[in-house]
Amino acid sequence: MPSISKKGQLMPQSPIRKLVPFAEEAVKKGKSIYYLNIGQPDIKTPKIALQAVKDSKIDVLAYSRSEGSETYRQKIANYYKKHDIIVEHDDIIVSTGGSEALLFAFGSIMDVEDEIIIPEPFYANYNGFSTASGVNIVPVISKIEDNFALPPIEAFEKLITPKTKAILICNPGNPTGYLYSKQEIQQLAAIVKKHDLFLIADEVYREFAYDGNTHYSIMQESSLENNAIVIDSVSKRYSMCGARVGCLVSKNKNVIQTALKFAQARLSPPTLAQIASEAALETPQSYFDDVIEEYVERRNTLINELQKIEGIKVAKPKGAFYCIAELPVKNSDDFAQWLLEDFDVDGETIMVAPAGGFYSTPGVGLNQIRIAYVLKKESLIKAVNILKEALKVYKD
Structure with missing residues (x-):
């Protein structure tokens, strides 16, 4: 059989996307998922950008x-x-x-x-x-x-x-x-x-x-x-x-x-x-003012809720819409997969990004996760509660 390149073998999987098959299987089983794993904002795209494509008069x-x-x-x-x-x-x-x-x-x-x-x-x-x-x-x-x-x-x-x-x-x-x-x-x-x-x-x-x-x-x-x-x-x-x-x-x-x-x-x-x-590029500043205000509220909500959970250490972001949380677990890859396969609260669970893939030093960050606070505040509160309940029963 022809062989795969060494480069291809060394190419790492995305820690953000590699759990997608487990999430898809969880949805098939009827679970609802709060997606905290990927930086896909739920903020609406400026209408001016979408309208420009609709109005374009392109023949070729x-x-x-x-x-x-x-x-x-x-x-x-x-x-x-x-x-x-x-x-x-x-x-x-x-x-x-x-x-x-x-x-x-x-x-x-x-x-x-x-x-x-x-x-x-x-x-x-x-x-x-x-x-x-x-x-x-x-x-x-x-x-x-x-x-x-x-x-x-x-x-x-x-x-x-x-x-x-x-x-x-x-x-x-x-x-x-x-x-x-x-x-x-x-x-x-x-x-x-x-x-x-x-x-x-x-x-x-x-x-x-x-x-x-x-x-x-x-x-x-x-x-x-x-x-x-x-x-x-x-x-x-x-x-x-x-x-x-x-x-x-x-x-x-x-x-x-x-x-x-x-x-x-x-x-x-x-x-x-x-x-x-x-x-x-013609988007008014008011759009960004509103977006930043929303993200600050989401950040504060997320950090406040995480800090209530015993054993969690979290850094407070100054920008973007991510944070790293350190959990009382040995391996966040296993924990993240378990959340999708074996855990839910009233039919709901969460998807997080294991943070080991955000390091290149082997063995570092294995007990950390990245959370993207791209959900509304109410959803973030529910998601953190699921995390809290999961940590009560999870065994490494």
């Missing part, structure tokens, strides 16, 4: 430019200017989701066996992207006791080798909800300048900053003109996950020219989704 659904339409990129640049990020449209390459933008970045700046330093826990698909690119992740652990703040900069310094090409952060963070401060960004800026590295920031949750905090982009650091690469997406900002439109942003012309070659190889980003995404 043609390819767009490989870097994305010029009008859309110009409007993205104007959007960034409103956030004190000064870039031009030709500093931007539109991608098929933020995922493709990150793959473009990896392909443009790293070769096989090169290294990238990432604070963990991190977005689980970073493991997959690195495997697909033949790149090695070098983790630096942030701790729940510190609310997942940036690890000491000395910890990064110790990990830098001749193979190190970049540091990658997610800000605000998935899965932690941590929002890096301006001071922390400047510490990272100093170390990448010192060692001539790239600093990649996944900023898809930029709008979601709470408690009076504001997001500070790596693109606001003028010293990083040749070092900064931003990954962005419309998925969470406008509740348009299915659009699959993102972008790579950098003022380093060599990065953009190289990433464009990868973009040309896949031809173009989706045309209709670009139309929707361009229109979404």
